[in-house]
Amino acid sequence: MIKRASLIILLVTATLISRGQNTQINFIENSWPEALKQAAAQHKYIFVDAYATWCGPCKMLKATTFKDPKAAEFFNSNFVNVALDMERGNHPQLAQQWGMRAYPTLIIMNSKGQIVLNTVGYITSKDLLRFGAEGLRRKNSF
Numbered sequence: 001m002i003k004r005a006s007l008i009i010l011l012v013t014a015t016l017i018s019r020g021q022n023t024q025i026n027f028i029e030n031s032w033p034e035a036l037k038q039a040a041a042q043h044k045y046i047f048v049d050a051y052a053t054w055c056g057p058c059k060m061l062k063a064t065t066f067k068d069p070k071a072a073e074f075f076n077s078n079f080v081n082v083a084l085d086m087e088r089g090n091h092p093q094l095a096q097q098w099g100m101r102a103y104p105t106l107i108i109m110n111s112k113g114q115i116v117l118n119t120v121g122y123i124t125s126k127d128l129l130r131f132g133a134e135g136l137r138r139k140n141s142f
Contacts, residue, residue, distance in 0.1 A: 024072050025071060025072050025076060026076050027049060027066075028081065030085055030088060030091075032082065032091070032094065034082075036112075038080045042080060044079055044111065045078070045110055046080050046081075046107075046108070046109045046110075047075055047132065048082055048108075048109060049066070049082070050091075050095065050104060050107060051103050051104045052087050057103070057122035061122055061123075064125070065122070065123060065124060065125045068128075071128050075132060079108070079132070098115065105118060106120075106123070106131065108135030108138075116139070117131065117138060
């Protein structure tokens with residue numbers, strides 16, 4: 001009886017842990033070429049978190065909005081997600097090319113790197129879901 005109870009507890013714990021592993025948006029870190037490559041291969045749009053390390057609202061997005069389970073499920077299923085420190089590597093050139101003026105800037109792009117939709121500043125997970133859904137609606141008309 002004790003072995004059986006231990007087995008059940010072990011299975012329930014393993015299930016909860018495995019579900020908990022995907023409770024945040026999974027980002028490719030600082031690799032724009034990899035995001036483009038994956039988006040083309042998967043026929044998906046790209047969700048870009050353009051941030052700066054000193055940016056308070058950027059940190060809030062990472063600590064709250066991007067950890068929302070509903071947002072994580074939606075963005076992990078529908079987009080190739082990439083987080084770019086816009087002050088690192090060749091990202092300042094991308095920031096200029098994309099016409100960025102503030103951080104965080106959240107961008108939805110097609111697999112060729114063309115901007116479909118963007119927003120600036122901190123947003124809640126509910127607003128992020130609306131933003132993502134609007135980006136997908138535009139996919140067919142782009």
